[in-house]
Amino acid sequence: xxxxxxxxxxxxxxxxxxxxxxxxxxxxxxxxxxxxxxxxxxxxxxxxxxxxxxxxxxxxxxxxxxxxxxxxxxxxxxxxxxxxxxxxxxxxxxxxxxxxxxxxxxxxxxxxxxxxxxxxxxxxxxxxxxxxxxxxxxxxxxxxxxxxxxxxxxxxxxxxxxxxxxxxxxxxxxxxxxxxxxxxxxxxxxxxxxxxxxxxxxxxxxxxxxxxxxxxxxxxxxxxxxxxxxxxxxxxxxxxxxxxxxxxxxxxxxxxxxxxxxxxxxxxxxxxxxxxxxxxxxxxxxxxxxxxxxxxxxxxxxxxxxxxxxxxxxxxxxxxxxxxxxxxxxxxxxxxxxxxxxxxxxxxx
Numbered sequence: 001x002x003x004x005x006x007x008x009x010x011x012x013x014x015x016x017x018x019x020x021x022x023x024x025x026x027x028x029x030x031x032x033x034x035x036x037x038x039x040x041x042x043x044x045x046x047x048x049x050x051x052x053x054x055x056x057x058x059x060x061x062x063x064x065x066x067x068x069x070x071x072x073x074x075x076x077x078x079x080x081x082x083x084x085x086x087x088x089x090x091x092x093x094x095x096x097x098x099x100x101x102x103x104x105x106x107x108x109x110x111x112x113x114x115x116x117x118x119x120x121x122x123x124x125x126x127x128x129x130x131x132x133x134x135x136x137x138x139x140x141x142x143x144x145x146x147x148x149x150x151x152x153x154x155x156x157x158x159x160x161x162x163x164x165x166x167x168x169x170x171x172x173x174x175x176x177x178x179x180x181x182x183x184x185x186x187x188x189x190x191x192x193x194x195x196x197x198x199x200x201x202x203x204x205x206x207x208x209x210x211x212x213x214x215x216x217x218x219x220x221x222x223x224x225x226x227x228x229x230x231x232x233x234x235x236x237x238x239x240x241x242x243x244x245x246x247x248x249x250x251x252x253x254x255x256x257x258x259x260x261x262x263x264x265x266x267x268x269x270x271x272x273x274x275x276x277x278x279x280x281x282x283x284x285x286x287x288x289x290x291x292x293x294x295x296x297x298x299x300x301x302x303x304x305x306x307x308x309x310x311x312x313x314x315x316x317x318x319x320x321x322x323x324x325x326x327x328x329x330x331x332x333x334x335x336x337x338x339x340x341x342x343x344x345x346x347x348x349x
Contacts, residue, residue, distance in 0.1 A: 004321065008292045012244065012323040021163045022248045027256045030174025033095075047173055047265045054177075054268035061268065062220045064092040064185040066192035072107065085109065087147065089189060093182040095152070095167075097159040103186045104156045108136045108146040115198030117348035118145040120190050120224075122183075122210030122217075124231075125245075126164055129155040132207070135337060142341060144348065145199065149190050151210065152182045169209060169240070171252030173265055180236075180269035183213045184220070191223050201225055201348040205340070208296070208324070212236065215271045218283070226284045226347035228340050231324060233296040234304045235270040237262035244294040245324065275307045286316040286343040288327070288336045295324040316343065 001009075029036075029043040040046050054061045067089035074083055085107035094101055106129075110116055119139055123132050129150070136146040150157050153165035168179040187204070194202055203226035206214025211229040218227040233239050240246045241259045253262065267273050285308075289301045298319070308315050318339055322332040 005292050008321070008323050008326055009294065011326050011329075012292070012294050015325040016244055023166075024248050024251045025166055025170050025172070027252050028172040028175070030172040030176075030178075033172075033174035033178040036174065043173075044261070047177075051177075051265055051268050054181075055273050058268065058274070059220060062181065062184045062188070062216070064188050066196070067092075067103075067189050070193050070196075087190075087193065089193070091152075091182055092185045092189060093178065095178065095182065097153070097167075100153050100157045100159060100167075102157070103149065103189065105147050105149040105190055106133075106136070108140040108148070110140055110143045110145045112143045115200075116143055116145065117201040117203070117344075118147065118194045118197075118199040119203045119205050119344060119348075120187060120194065120214075120217075121146055121148040122187060122204065122206040122214045123148065123151060123154070124208035124210055125151075125169055127151070127154060127207075127210075135205075138337060138341060139205075139344065142345060144344060145194075147190055147194060149187060151213070152179045152186065169246065170249055171256075173257075176236075176266065177269060180213065184217050187213060187217045188221055191217075191221055195223060203228065203344050203348055205229075205344070207231060212269070212271055216269070216274060218285075219274045219277060224283070226286075226344060228286045228288075228343055230288050230327060230336065230340075231293065231296045231301075232271075232287045232289050232304050233300045234272045234307075235263045236266040237270070238300050239296055242297055242300070246295070271304065272307065275304070275313075276311050284316070284343070284347045285313060286318070286340060288318045288320065288340065290322040290324060290327055290332075291319050292321065292323045292326075 031040050032038050034050055036046050070089045072087050087105040087107055089103050091101050091103050136148055139146045153167045167175050202223050204214045204224050205228045207230040211231050218224045241250050320332050
């Protein structure tokens with residue numbers, strides 16, 4: 001192993017160990033979150049059939065009408081020099097936690113007059129309210145409006161009594177399905193709102209789990225002209241079972257399901273099953289990934305990219321000698337950011 005790779009991997013491990021609030025949650029089938037009964041005699045068969053039908057009719061499964069209660073307010077962190085715009089609306093899925101059912105999104109309007117191009121930004125797992133605001137400001141200064149959506153169970157949507165967004169990625173099979181479906185539907189409601197404001201050239205930018213949700217949204221929504229993704233993988237189950245940062249999630253699952261079973265159960269919320277459907281002409285993708293990523297392993301990324309190309313996707317890629325966390329560091333963040341901004345400028349022109 002090269003000395004630089006060892007350095008990056010040590011950094012990744014050190015960053016991973018700084019979070020001391022990871023807890024191994026108990027395994028649950030969670031059928032009540034997907035229309036089943038907690039006393040179903042054969043939960044495995046139920047989830048398998050549910051997942052099959054969800055993929056077959058994914059257009060309907062992920063469909064949602066616009067919200068009826070969009071509200072744009074000046075947030076509490078506004079200053080005399082800069083407004084803090086916050087969009088709220090009711091999610092199309094009613095989860096058991098009321099605080100999760102109101103979607104919050106921060107708006108960074110372009111300074112140019114008129115509804116020009118816009119990007120919907122979907123952050124990483126357990127991102128904070130102000131996470132990736134620097135990236136939003138970069139895009140905003142280029143004349144592109146940014147709407148950054150809080151993912152289900154994150155920051156202002158976090159369930160009471162929780163410190164992490166365990167519901168969107170946890171050992172509860174049905175709840176994880178519901179939460180990721182909710183994320184895609186919430187994203188599409190954001191797209192409805194952007195369209196209502198007059199934006200016609202729209203892109204989507206996702207990081208980590210936001211990348212997964214963003215890709216699925218792109219495939220199912222013709223309004224998205226370009227998709228930019230930081231960190232890419234195949235199946236939800238592959239990341240959970242092999243990734244460093246999801247080790248505690250897999251610990252709650254591994255005595256109850258195999259990787260193959262989990263891949264099948266969570267196929268509807270994974271990018272891979274939708275790759276073969278391809279994309280219509282005039283839509284572009286740019287995928288950035290780390291050569292030493294211990295969370296979304298590069299071999300999984302390459303499998304995804306190979307499959308995309310086999311099915312006709314003209315995908316631009318950038319492999320950097322970094323990992324998952326270290327993509328945030330200089331010079332990787334500047335290289336990735338510059339290339340991503342260039343991609344959106346070209347694609348949404």
